[in-house]
Amino acid sequence: MKSSVKLTFCRWDLIVAALILTAAGVLAAGYWGRTLAVGSSSLTAVVSAGGQETDRVRLASLSGAQERTYSSNGYTLTVRFSPDGVAVETSDCPNQDCVHTGTISRAGQSIVCLPARISIQLTGQSGSGDADVVIG
Amino acid sequence: MIYLEPIGRIRKFDARPLCGLCFKGMNMKKTLVRLLVPVLACALGTGSLAGCSLPSAAAQSDPLSAEFYAMDTVMELRAYGDGAQDALDASQAEIASLENLLSRTKEDSEVSALNTAGGAAVSVSPATARLLSASLDYSALTGGAFDITIAPVVSAWGFTTDTYQIPSQTELDALLPLVDYTQVRVRNAADGQGDQVSLGAGQSVDLGGIAKGYASDRLVHVFADNGVESGLAYLGGNVYVCGSKPDGSAWRVAVQDPDDASGNVGVLSLRDAFAVTSGGYQRYFEENGVRYHHIIDPSTGYPANNGLTSVTVVAAAEENAGDESAAGSGTMCDAFSTALFVMGTDKALDFWRANGGSLGFDLVLVTDDARVLVTKGIGSQFEQAEGTDYTYEIIS
Numbered sequence: 001m002k003s004s005v006k007l008t009f010c011r012w013d014l015i016v017a018a019l020i021l022t023a024a025g026v027l028a029a030g031y032w033g034r035t036l037a038v039g040s041s042s043l044t045a046v047v048s049a050g051g052q053e054t055d056r057v058r059l060a061s062l063s064g065a066q067e068r069t070y071s072s073n074g075y076t077l078t079v080r081f082s083p084d085g086v087a088v089e090t091s092d093c094p095n096q097d098c099v100h101t102g103t104i105s106r107a108g109q110s111i112v113c114l115p116a117r118i119s120i121q122l123t124g125q126s127g128s129g130d131a132d133v134v135i136g
Numbered sequence: 137m138i139y140l141e142p143i144g145r146i147r148k149f150d151a152r153p154l155c156g157l158c159f160k161g162m163n164m165k166k167t168l169v170r171l172l173v174p175v176l177a178c179a180l181g182t183g184s185l186a187g188c189s190l191p192s193a194a195a196q197s198d199p200l201s202a203e204f205y206a207m208d209t210v211m212e213l214r215a216y217g218d219g220a221q222d223a224l225d226a227s228q229a230e231i232a233s234l235e236n237l238l239s240r241t242k243e244d245s246e247v248s249a250l251n252t253a254g255g256a257a258v259s260v261s262p263a264t265a266r267l268l269s270a271s272l273d274y275s276a277l278t279g280g281a282f283d284i285t286i287a288p289v290v291s292a293w294g295f296t297t298d299t300y301q302i303p304s305q306t307e308l309d310a311l312l313p314l315v316d317y318t319q320v321r322v323r324n325a326a327d328g329q330g331d332q333v334s335l336g337a338g339q340s341v342d343l344g345g346i347a348k349g350y351a352s353d354r355l356v357h358v359f360a361d362n363g364v365e366s367g368l369a370y371l372g373g374n375v376y377v378c379g380s381k382p383d384g385s386a387w388r389v390a391v392q393d394p395d396d397a398s399g400n401v402g403v404l405s406l407r408d409a410f411a412v413t414s415g416g417y418q419r420y421f422e423e424n425g426v427r428y429h430h431i432i433d434p435s436t437g438y439p440a441n442n443g444l445t446s447v448t449v450v451a452a453a454e455e456n457a458g459d460e461s462a463a464g465s466g467t468m469c470d471a472f473s474t475a476l477f478v479m480g481t482d483k484a485l486d487f488w489r490a491n492g493g494s495l496g497f498d499l500v501l502v503t504d505d506a507r508v509l510v511t512k513g514i515g516s517q518f519e520q521a522e523g524t525d526y527t528y529e530i531i532s
Contacts, residue, residue: 051204085398094298097419102397108390109398112210115298119203119210131403133212133368135375135413136392136446 042124043107045086047079050117057081059122075116086111086120108134199367200224206231207239207348209372213355216382219362226358227369231351237264238347240287240340241296250333251287251340257323257332262461265331267343267350268322270463274346274471275317278487282475283317283434285335287342292437295430296342300421302428308437314339315434345414349470350463352376352410356453373413374470376453380407386517391500393524394445401508401526402500403519408453410466414473415446415502433478442480448500449473450514469497476501485509485531502526 047055049072057068065082067089077098078090085105088098091113098113108131110121200220202213211231215223237260239245246260260268271284288311290296292303303311319336335341343350348371355369359378367378368387377387386405393399394417404411416429416439433440449472451465476484481503488499488511498513508526510518515530 048203051202095300095419095421100397100417100420105398106390106400108388109392110210111397114205114209117205117210121212131388131390131400132377132381133370133375133387134390134392134400135370135373135411135448136394136400136415136418 043105043122044124045081046121046123048119048121049073057086059083059085070116070118072116072118075113075118077113077116077118079120086122088113088120091116106130106134108132110134202228204228206235207351207372208241208344209348211372212370213367214369215359215362215364215367215378217364217366219364220367223359223362223364223367226362227355230354230358231371234263234347234351234354237261238267238343238350240342240344247341247343250335253335255335255337255339257321257334260331260333262331263350265322265324265333266461266463267346267467268320268333268341269324270350270467271341271343271346271471272317272320272322274468274475277491278472278475278479280317280434281478281483282345282471283315284341284343284346285315285317285320285339286432286434287340288314288338289432289434289437290342290344290430293428293430293432295419300423300428302423303437312437315437345474346467346471348372348374349410349412349467352453352466352470353462353464356455356464356466360455373415373418373473374466375411376466377406377409377411378453391446391448391502393521394502399524400521401502401524402510402521402528404448404450404500404514405517405519406450409450410453410469411448411450412466412469412473413446413448414477416440416477417445431474431477440478440480442478442483443504444477444481444484444501445504446500446502447473447477447484449476449497450500451495451497465496468495472497481509485511488531499531 043059045057045059046053047070049070059081060083062081062083065080067078067080070077070079075091075093077088080087080089085103087103088111091098093113093115095115098111101111104111104122107122107124110119112119199214199216202224204211213224213227236242237246240247240251242248246264250258275283289308292307292311294300316336319339321334323332325331352369352371352374355376359367365379366382369376375389377389381387386407389404389406389411390400391402391413393401394415414431416431420427420429429439431440449469451469453465476487479487481501484501492498492511498511501509506526508528509531512530512532520528
């Protein structure tokens with residue numbers, strides 16, 4: 001009959017266990033820390049012209065309202081960014097659909113000016129009710 | 137049971153080892169190094185979680201995406217996986233190809249050839265023929281609430297050129313007789329090639345109310361052919377969600393509040409599905425305090441005004457086995473969203489009760505008296521928005 005390996009406990013066991021628990025803690029802290037950070041303040045307005053990203057504004061980093069101007073395809077839009085959301089203030093496009101859209105404030109929402117081929121999309125997370133995409 | 141005692145006493149109890157690592161005769165340092173290196177590398181090596189115990193978090197959190205303009209709207213594609221870039225490239229090529237066939241503002245498209253043929257038969261590709269056939273089927277099914285021959289009336293309002301105007305009643309009276317889908321003829325060739333289409337005298341067609349849905353049907357094949365199992369296509373008011381999100385959860389598709397662009401009336405949790413919304417708030421102009429939107433009622437020639445502010449149609453997305461040119465449920469959703477908006481609340485619900493089960497679609501209706509009506513097939517997938525003035529009903 002073969003003799004089985006005898007198992008004994010030694011101090012290395014506790015050292016290994018402690019290191020594994022520490023590593024797990026680091027992993028968890030990294031994951032949840034990042035998730036919570038994203039959830040609280042990552043709402044970002046991505047401005048694209050003709051399908052190419054031209055500007056990116058992190059709303060939470062704004063101390064107040066800020067206006068920026070974008071021109072594309074022969075039209076000019078004035079966009080108002082604030083911690084509360086984004087709106088196209090003025091546009092010289094013919095249909096004014098972008099101005100009519102009003103203020104957007106949640107991830108997944110967007111403002112599109114078809115004549116200018118400018119889009120402003122909110123990405124990240126803003127809280128409950130967030131969506132991957134908004135139809136309408 | 138684990139006894140939390142000093143090491144020496146555990147040995148005295150002859151307890152089983154905590155992790156069984158200490159085998160007599162083994163090289164303890166080597167064992168320790170083998171165990172710790174991968175663990176610590178994951179935890180500390182990169183400062184991120186990529187490639188470690190939570191592989192999907194970083195590796196799959198950022199899809200490949202593309203934004204572009206086609207079919208008179210902005211489109212956005214997102215795809216995950218090894219075939220994502222090929223899928224995005226092929227999708228854009230597919231949509232561009234369809235636009236070249238189906239646009240009525242491109243002079244060299246098949247639809248433009250049809251609209252300028254003066255009633256003569258025109259040879260069209262299988263895709264154009266299939267879509268025209270589907271359009272006629274949906275026109276018949278909706279009693280003409282959806283009608284692609286509305287084109288001359290839409291033009292009279294200026295919605296195709298962004299030169300908005302209110303046509304006179306005399307002008308509308310002259311144009312409305314041209315709105316008649318029964319005069320459109322589609323003759324399918326036996327081999328699928330050389331299909332012939334003709335219109336009635338003076339007629340023209342506009343596929344703007346159905347072409348994006350057809351394009352989304354085609355993207356089901358494109359995504360599948362490139363091995364994409366998780367992705368999303370936003371084609372104007374049309375959404376196709378492929379599979380689930382990389383973490384396995386459903387895609388969250390919000391339905392915009394027609395009265396508040398910053399809000400929504402609720403969120404649909406969808407997998408492998410189409411969702412299409414039509415609403416009068418999407419494109420409109422105002423004159424003398426009156427709002428005129430772009431969804432024209434074929435029976436009156438005026439913007440539909442039957443108690444609805446938006447209609448969302450939802451259906452499962454499935455590949456059409458054997459015929460990639462066939463119109464599927466994406467096409468259906470697109471046509472029905474327009475038709476049911478024209479019908480109004482009661483007729484739309486009657487239509488759903490008569491056809492929702494057999495054709496496999498459900499609805500989210502938003503009414504102008506602040507109700508949100510969700511048909512029972514998607515009731516459990518619909519999450520009401522918080523803090524709105526809407527009342528919500530599940531319709532059976």
